[in-house]
Amino acid sequence: MAKYILSDPNFSDGKRKEVIDQIIAPYRNRPGLKLIGYEPDADFDRLPVELLGRPEVMKDAILESCAKAYELIDMEKQTGHHPRIGAVDTIEIYPAKDVTIEECRELAEEIGKEIFKRHQVPVFFTGKNARRPDREGLTAIRKGNYEGLRDAVLKDPSRAPDLGPAKLHPTAGATIVGALEQHDAYFNVVLDTTDVAIAKKLASYIRGRTGGFTNIQGTIGLPNKHRRTGKDVAIISIEVSNPLQTPLHRIYNLLKAEAARYGVNVLAGQICGTIAAEVLVQTAEWYLQLEAINGPWDYKTQILENHLLELEG
């Protein structure tokens, strides 16, 4: 069986084309690896990348790409709006096919150790590699962002990295590495209003920290556009850490009901990047109240692609 993992490393340069090209280069034309996509964001000064590939090939490619980012990005000059702590901000690893989470955990461990060994960039482990429960998510690690962490790490022992001494690398900052069961879903809900205050209010209803869903940490209300009509709107931008457990239709329906309280309609859902078919099939399963002819609906045996992937394996 061919093993595949998914990874979405994030680099802290969304502006300089020549830098971005060099960071992306190791992901191109590499047998056993597919660069699904990358979307540099100049406002965020951030480069998210999506990769699918065989574990060993992925490890080599990520390490080559990180070497470039550490060489070319100076965090003292970088000015992103997105939370981040280093030139390579996060490297998260997910099982995609015939790989256990334990194998992903080991791979993340190796990548973290190599990063510190080769570049002396301190490493924070997250997800299944977290040394402490508060580091299973990114929020506690990233508190205060690069600038805040740079200062805090010198005096607060609880902010110290998991690999490396208690100080950040002078230009590269620090890097977060870890394996997770499930790729986050990046889901925006589009409201038929330009009032961002309403979007922010609604965002607070679904965010775990303020009483919402445990699988939703990151949510923000932002001005945006409805793609289908070009209308100016406000969106709620949502990061769902386990969309099989907290499904998109449940979030969507809850926001629809709450938006009505403000006299606002929900216009659309927006999905950023790739998503596992199962997440969307789950929405169809709910909406059509699916059953099988002889029992409950079974995603594993009733979806053709699952059989195709098994045969190909």
Added chain:
Amino acid sequence: MAKYILSDPNFSDGKRKEVIDQIIAPYRNRPGLKLIGYEPDADFDRLPVELLGRPEVMKDAILESCAKAYELIDMEKQTGHHPRIGAVDTIEIYPAKDVTIEECRELAEEIGKEIFKRHQVPVFFTGKNARRPDREGLTAIRKGNYEGLRDAVLKDPSRAPDLGPAKLHPTAGATIVGALEQHDAYFNVVLDTTDVAIAKKLASYIRGRTGGFTNIQGTIGLPNKHRRTGKDVAIISIEVSNPLQTPLHRIYNLLKAEAARYGVNVLAGQICGTIAAEVLVQTAEWYLQLEAINGPWDYKTQILENHLLELEG
């Protein structure tokens, strides 16, 4: 790129275990072929099989299996309620991965010719292999079923098979072979009533022939059970020939609205066998009004499994 096709041959014995086992045997333990499933139905006296595999392997396996069926099933003794014309009733071929419909058409052509050559069983070509427009679907070919066709073929030249003389095989009847773009979806809609007359009425609203959807030929109203509650119910059993063009949510919503006219709720949708993920993702896309961040929702690039299948290819 590894080529894969899908096929769902139907054999006319749903009762005799020893016969069913011999028909299924050629599909087991064959590298490059996966027997997705088979569900003998004693009432219908019919054995539907679902297969996924490489074209050449599939062709050999189907021909071996047909040889057994022609040897073991006598249509003069078979008594099924399901429309059928032979021991091997239909062999339909669909593209599953990296195969064109033209390649499927050629494969169906070869299978049909081999069947006539080896067994002198007359063949009717359907789908993309149809010699006449009225044979693109099964209804005209199967008119009168085995018994009706056996007599009609002797006197009505318009009922003659495409391969073979104008008479059926004395025990094996005739076989329908053809390539189709899209696997039918078998979709039942479960009504909260035991009144089958209402189900039949609603079935007529969606059937193409009586003013409904062009992609729905077969629909029936039947007594059944709701799997989730065990309640006795009536179902509308629907065969959708192109569920990407006539999506399940549109059928479901129309039936919901029409059922309300009779004071009846829709309890569930039931899916029989496998379905392409895209069919259900399309329902989610509609329900969540999906867009991508930078444009329209794109099934091809935004579903992880598509990238995985490309890498594996």
